[in-house]
Amino acid sequence: MAIIPIDLAGRSYDVRVNEGLIASLPDHCGSLLRKKRVPIVTDNNVAHHWREQVDYALSASGFEPRWRILPPGEGSKSWTGLSETVDWLLSEEVERGDHIIALGGGVIGDLTGFAASILKRGCGFIQVPTTLLAQVDSSVGGKTAINTSAGKNLVGAFHQPALVLADLDALGTLPRRERLAGYAEVIKYGILGDAEFFGWCEENGAAVVAGDSEAQHYAVTRSVAAKARIVAEDERETTGARALLNLGHTFGHALEAQTGFSDRLLHGEAVALGMVLAARFSARKGYISNGDAERIAHAIGASGLPTEITSLGLNCGGQTLADHMLHDKKMDAGTLPFVLLRSIGDAILDKDVALNDVADFLQEQLGAA
Incomplete structure (x- = not known):
């Protein structure tokens, strides 16, 4: 497994690159998952491939996965998508010290990260990027945003994740067009x-x-x-x-x-x-x-x-x-x-x-x- 540190003043975190990271999610998240209920934001396509494995891994370690599953695509990265996601996180009683898991590509990572940045003035999140684009770019560095009618990524915040888990197994589920992108x-x-x-x-x-x-x-x-x-x-x-x-x-x-x-x-x-x-x-x-x-x-x-x-x-x-x-x-x-x-x-x-x-x-x- 490759571990690449992102060295920031007082907020450093690791990016881990390997196969099998999703299947062993609790082992890598460790103390970041401090409560029984674990909020996970994803989309329908990713849930189809990975929900069963994530459910099994978390449940076997005593956690209770809680899912918000969105339609795939840029349409979810909107004011409506943000508002509904924040309302869902509040209904799940997410606290500032908790960590939300963003399981998906750039849309899911951007939306979840932005929601985390504004929820109760900032709570934690973990990036689990499932596309090649998200693994090498959008999951790393803390840029989060949504799209508006005026353009792409015009409303957002810098909010660093606590951990990034780039599971190479996820790339095998991608259509060729997504790998090319x-x-x-x-x-x-x-x-x-x-x-x-x-x-x-x-x-x-x-x-x-x-x-x-x-x-x-x-x-x-x-x-x-x-x-x-x-x-x-x-x-x-x-x-x-x-x-x-x-x-x-x-x-x-x-x-x-x-x-x-x-x-x-x-x-x-x-x-x-x-x-x-x-x-x-x-x-x-x-x-x-x-x-x-x-x-x-x-x-x-x-x-x-x-x-x-x-x-x-x-x-x-x-x-x-x-x-x-x-x-x-x-x-x-x-x-x-x-x-x-x-x-x-x-x-x-x-x-x-x-x-x-x-x-x-x-x-x-x-x-x-």
Whole structure:
């Protein structure tokens, strides 16, 4: 088992990566489960695969699992989903010293973490991410949020979990499309800060997506270690270091908004497209070569992820996509910083990007220039 510490002042916790963690949940949670009743938030898909095992593991250790099972998808990460979850937690008499288990992907982790952050001014929670994307990204670092009509993740809080259990067995239950979406966040760590790992991804990305256990263990462990270093340096995204993790997200969120934050475009697919766009825009600005930009596009495309926004069949122009960026939560004093690339493995935060230039670039990418 790999154990990666997230070192924060006074609030450090571990991310554990291995097979069999869900089946042995009480052994890992230890004293964090201090009462007989254990509140668990999940969705229907995850409950189908894991409820029986969790029930057995907790009951055998003298606990009483209490379930809140939500519909899968971004629709649950809403004001209504938050309100109803908080009301349920209150009805379960959750106290500030208790820990809620978030069992699921990024939607469940974000919603549960945000509910925990505001319940009685902050109670504990444990992340048990069941998707590749959540294991390498959203479960680590304490960002929690819900979506609103104005955009994605615009209402939330920084609230660190007490423990993260990344069970690799859960990845075997995922459809290939979900594994691909998670892989986008894996290769991101190579593109933004680790050229050696990017090279490893070029050679082994297909094995990660196909379910090779050794490749998945390495990919998850290396990705979490990379994020741990960045989060420890810049927990609340104030110095610019953590902002580099947003590589591909500014472009990607605009595409998600245009497709209605729906299953038409999964978050990881949007990030993959966003990273290709960020690389090509970096080349357009003269930061990297066109060759490096297309090497990134090829590596992403070789895994099976989308690389061309024309594949989405969007009925809009570049200006419409750029307008979505005006609602980005990273807007500061009327400007929007972009994560761009000086080279593969060397990302920078560019605070001098004109959105009209971005709109022109996106129009070209849409093939309507």
